[in-house]
Amino acid sequence: MKHSASILIAEDEPAAREALRELLEEEGYRVFTAARGDEALEFLMEMRVEAAVLDVKMPGCDGLSILRELQRHDSAPAVLVMTAYGTSSIAIEAMTLGAFDYLTKPIDFAELLILLRRAIESRRRNQDLETWRTVDAEASEGQMIGSSPPMQAMYKLIGQVAPTDCTVLIRGESGTGKELVARAIHQHSPRKHRPLVKVNCAAIPDTVLEAELFGHEKGAFTGAVARRLGKFEYANGGTIFLDEISELSVGTQAKLLRVMQEHTIERLGGNATIALDIRVLAATNRDLEAAVKSGVFREDLFFRLKVVEVVAPALRDRRTDIPELAQRLSQRSAKKLRLPVPSVSEEALEWLQRQEWPGNVRELEHALERALVLSRNGVIGPEHFTLQPATGGADMFDNVPLEWGLHEAVSRLERRLLKRALEASAGNRSRAADLLKINRRLLYERLREFGID
Numbered sequence: 001m002k003h004s005a006s007i008l009i010a011e012d013e014p015a016a017r018e019a020l021r022e023l024l025e026e027e028g029y030r031v032f033t034a035a036r037g038d039e040a041l042e043f044l045m046e047m048r049v050e051a052a053v054l055d056v057k058m059p060g061c062d063g064l065s066i067l068r069e070l071q072r073h074d075s076a077p078a079v080l081v082m083t084a085y086g087t088s089s090i091a092i093e094a095m096t097l098g099a100f101d102y103l104t105k106p107i108d109f110a111e112l113l114i115l116l117r118r119a120i121e122s123r124r125r126n127q128d129l130e131t132w133r134t135v136d137a138e139a140s141e142g143q144m145i146g147s148s149p150p151m152q153a154m155y156k157l158i159g160q161v162a163p164t165d166c167t168v169l170i171r172g173e174s175g176t177g178k179e180l181v182a183r184a185i186h187q188h189s190p191r192k193h194r195p196l197v198k199v200n201c202a203a204i205p206d207t208v209l210e211a212e213l214f215g216h217e218k219g220a221f222t223g224a225v226a227r228r229l230g231k232f233e234y235a236n237g238g239t240i241f242l243d244e245i246s247e248l249s250v251g252t253q254a255k256l257l258r259v260m261q262e263h264t265i266e267r268l269g270g271n272a273t274i275a276l277d278i279r280v281l282a283a284t285n286r287d288l289e290a291a292v293k294s295g296v297f298r299e300d301l302f303f304r305l306k307v308v309e310v311v312a313p314a315l316r317d318r319r320t321d322i323p324e325l326a327q328r329l330s331q332r333s334a335k336k337l338r339l340p341v342p343s344v345s346e347e348a349l350e351w352l353q354r355q356e357w358p359g360n361v362r363e364l365e366h367a368l369e370r371a372l373v374l375s376r377n378g379v380i381g382p383e384h385f386t387l388q389p390a391t392g393g394a395d396m397f398d399n400v401p402l403e404w405g406l407h408e409a410v411s412r413l414e415r416r417l418l419k420r421a422l423e424a425s426a427g428n429r430s431r432a433a434d435l436l437k438i439n440r441r442l443l444y445e446r447l448r449e450f451g452i453d
Contacts, residue, residue, distance in 0.1 A: 005050040005120050006030040008077070010040035010066070012058045016107075018051065023109055024116075036186055037061030040184040041069060049077050050120050053112070056083035064090075067097035078119035082107055125159035125188065144180050146321030150313035154181070161308050162188035167260070169245075169305045171176060172312030174406040176431040178283040181312055189431030191279060194238030197231050202247040202440040209252055211268050214259075220269025231266050232276060239279045244304065244430075246286035246297060247441060257301045280305070285430060315357040315364065323349045325361065326368060333369040342372055344380045351382040359428040365449060366426035415450050420441075422452070 007029045011017040017033055019427035022350035024031045032049065034040035038060035044052065046239060054063035063081055070076040081094040082103040094102050144151070159170055162185045170178045179198065186196040204212050211220075215230030232240060248256065259265055261274045282305045291297035315322070326344045334341045344352075348371075357363050417436065425431035433443040 004423045006032070006048075007116070008032045008034065008043060008049045008052040009056060010034045010052065010054045010063065011037065011082075012055060013442050016105075017239060020112075025111075027113060031043050037063065037066060041066050043356060044070065044077070045073075048075055050123060051078045051080065051116055052115070053080045054081060056081060056094070062354065064093060064097060064115075067094065067099060071098055078123040080112070080115055080119060103420065112418065120235050122156070125163065144177060144184065146318055147324075148313075148318035148320045151321060154310060154313065157308075157310055158184050159188065161185065161212045161283070161310065163190065163335070163380070165189075165279055166222065167280045167282070167305055167307040169288075169307075169309050170312065171309060172283075172285060172429050173314050173358075174285045174358055175357075175360030176285075176312035176314060177361055178285075178312050179241070179243060181310055182243075182281045182283065185281060185310075186239045186241075186279075189239065191238045196239045196241060197235035198241045198243060199231050200243045202244040203444050204248045205441070205445065210255065213252075214255070214265045214267055215268040216268035220267070224269065227267070230265070230267065232259065233274065235278050237277055239281060239412075242280065242282045244440065245282040246284045246288060246291055247439075250296065250298065253298045253301050257298060257304060260301075260304050312349060315360040322364070325364060326352055329365045330368045330372055331363075333365070333372050337369070337372065339372060340378055342375055342378050342380050345382075348380050348382050348385070351385065358394045359426050362428050363426040363431075414446065415452070417453055418446060418450060 007024055009017055009024070009031060011020065011033070012035055014035070016229070017035065021031045021033055032043065032047070035058075036404055037058035040052070040054065040058070045065070052066075054066055056063040067079060067081070070079065075149075076098070079099045080101055080103060081099045082105060083090060084105040090102075099123065101115045103115070145216045158181065168182075170181050170186060172178050172181075183196065183225075186192060188428070195342075199213065201209065209223075211228070211230065213230050213232055215228050215233055216224050218224060218227050242256075251348055259276070260280060264273050265276060266273055288297055288302055288306075292299045292302050321342075327348060330344055331341050333339075352364070352367075359366075367385055368380070371380045374384045375381070418432075421432040421435045422429070424435060429443060429447075430440055433440045436443065
């Protein structure tokens with residue numbers, strides 16, 4: 001199989017350099033060579049290649065120094081490091097600095113060709129993902145923003161797992177963008193032209209969730225006046241994203257496990273077995289290991305879901321992304337509210353970076369939206385993020401009219417507490433449920449009952 005990628009070989013030993021050049025040219029690669037480290041670095045700064053094979057020990061500049069410099073450039077090639085000094089410290093440092101892999105001399109040519117092909121494919125996937133991520137906000141509402149090391153590591157993992165068909169468990173705190181991760185995986189998979197069907201397992205009452213997932217036949221239960229396809233059938237050929245998977249009842253977990261094992265479903269009230277070609281992505285902000293130990297989540301389903309795990313980093317772990325996030329999110333809010341696009345002052349950015357953001361990006365977005373409304377001169381400052389504490393007092397029940405009756409008084413208090421919890425959590429429903437010490441399913445039901453958006 002011939003390849004068309006361009007490669008730089010940086011090797012100070014002439015015979016080894018020439019042997020590598022001949023090998024790679026026979027494979028169809030376009031090969032450049034350098035005998036010194038400083039020559040290699042100068043070449044990489046001026047020319048673009050898809051991969052570089054770097055010797056660690058070279059005159060002028062060593063391979064690790066080149067790796068450190070390449071870290072500062074977005075268009076850096078995939079790098080394979082080779083050395084006669086097979087120490088673990090060199091290998092660890094090379095991988096930490098971003099090398100794709102590490103080869104010990106004498107070089108195994110077959111291994112080199114395999115690693116080189118994988119490195120180039122990985123780089124191309126990561127570039128595709130980065131291109132998708134940085135599409136202008138006009139073209140895409142939801143996109144991942146940030147170039148911090150935790151985000152770069154996540155992009156790389158998404159690039160590796162997306163082309164496969166394996167099940168992925170996406171973990172992370174509320175508001176970290178787990179749905180965006182699922183969307184990116186689907187967008188860069190062979191199924192990207194097929195549906196991505198999203199199911200919020202916490203938002204659907206357990207009594208109807210099975211019918212929502214698997215569909216039903218006419219007359220399957222009271223109110224089933226016609227056949228209805230479930231989410232799994234709609235996603236057939238594509239991807240299904242099960243958000244808040246931890247909220248499934250044990251009974252529904254058993255049915256989901258069977259579907260994942262057998263790749264078939266049966267509609268409620270029906271006997272026909274329907275074959276599925278589907279990829280499953282799931283997400284949770286809960287400790288599933290603890291849920292397994294306590295018996296509320298099936299261990300076999302947990303391991304079936306956790307083939308590959310992608311963790312969306314918390315905002316406090318990537319504070320360097322906050323300035324870019326703040327600018328982009330404030331622009332989005334301005335468009336939504338039909339207000340002039342603001343600028344975020346340096347003082348405000350510094351203040352934002354010092355906060356903990358337990359609600360993560362979602363909380364930051366709501367804070368910026370409030371600040372945008374409060375600002376008047378087109379510049380958002382730290383003062384626009386200061387909120388007045390909620391008032392109440394110990395005697396808040398003293399003025400409740402008796403004619404309301406007990407049920408009306410409790411209902412009004414419940415509505416007020418629901419609204420306060422949503423305000424305190426910046427609209428983050430999972431955090432609001434935690435503040436109220438109730439589960440999310442009950443929160444969703446009460447919000448629907450009171451008509452609170």
